[in-house]
Amino acid sequence: MKKLAIIGANEFQNPLILKAKEMGYETHVFAWESGDVGERTADVFHPVSIVERDTILEECLRVGVDAAASIGSDLAVLTVNHVQRALGNPANDERCDRVATNKYLMREAFEAAGVPVPAHLLATVGHMPADPAALPYPLIVKPVDRSGSRAINRVDAPDGLAPAVMRACEASFVGEAVVEEFIAGDEYSCECISFEGRHTLLALTRKHTSGAPHFIEHGHDEPSGIPTAIVPSVRDAVFAGLDALGIRYGASHTEFFLTPAGEVRIVEIGARMGGDFIGSDLVQLSTGYDFLRMVVDVACGREPDLARGAHFDEACVRFAFEDGELERFDEELVCGRGLACLRRELKDHDPGARVQDSSTRFGYAIYASSCGDSARAASS
Incomplete structure (x- = not known):
């Protein structure tokens, strides 16, 4: 039986574990032991932190894994590529690792390639931007190397800049923050798969x-x-961004704004699936593309299968920020719009707790157009 190493064991990685098992792989899951669902669903669980790249590589060589993969985690991507390169499998290069996991370096790479991005500056606690007035308020401040909305702040006046930079730097693994212009407009993401430098847009x-x-x-x-x-201009900007970062293989998740004038502004690109069940659930539900299978296939050196299966007209996920909100989502989406709730989870939380970032949300529910009359074949 072929073996697949999966880096990470939380709820966002579990769909990949289950898909790999469905495809006939023996799954070897690596993560810090903390009671996550992947510890139970894996064929073999290895209690090793995902940042211990050399230890994970040694274990992968020992057990004879065929490939490594992960979804929805920038930190895990670094370990995946480290293992993949050692095994001689398709992987993005070390330069891509650096620029795709550092928001400041990423923006510099975009700017050099002519990709439309917000104006930006680098800051640390001991070194504020030389001329912060070069960017008009409001500003957005965020850590250069975190995800999940951690330590992101909008700053509306100069007296708020230093505290926001301090919070972002404290949350950053390298103690750095990016300060960038605030872009007005609606926010979107683009989900893609790449193989040998060819990109395919799967969903917006x-x-x-x-x-x-x-x-x-x-x-x-x-x-x-x-x-x-507007879709062709979005596609062109996203593909240019992927090329600028050197993303040649695997899933990607591009976050971007459309300004009121219809202009595209790339915010950032992750060289992995989008979290929040976007890549693992919504893409297949709404398009019929088996995104998870594509990730496994590319990791193993196979061109992704772009056939589309049955799918719904629409799919969405909602996250609860307060008690009773999942029930309100049902009123809005099930009763109001006729969607069906496919899965939901309410997590344990302290009464009166406040959501600080994506990791502290109270729960979620995934919805799709009613199974009875809206599911359709890929030929539709």
């Missing part, structure tokens, strides 16, 4: 957030509602 996703100051993700919709006439 509309993002809903909590708004200022932290912009925590509240939900995602597919299809996105982007006008058909």
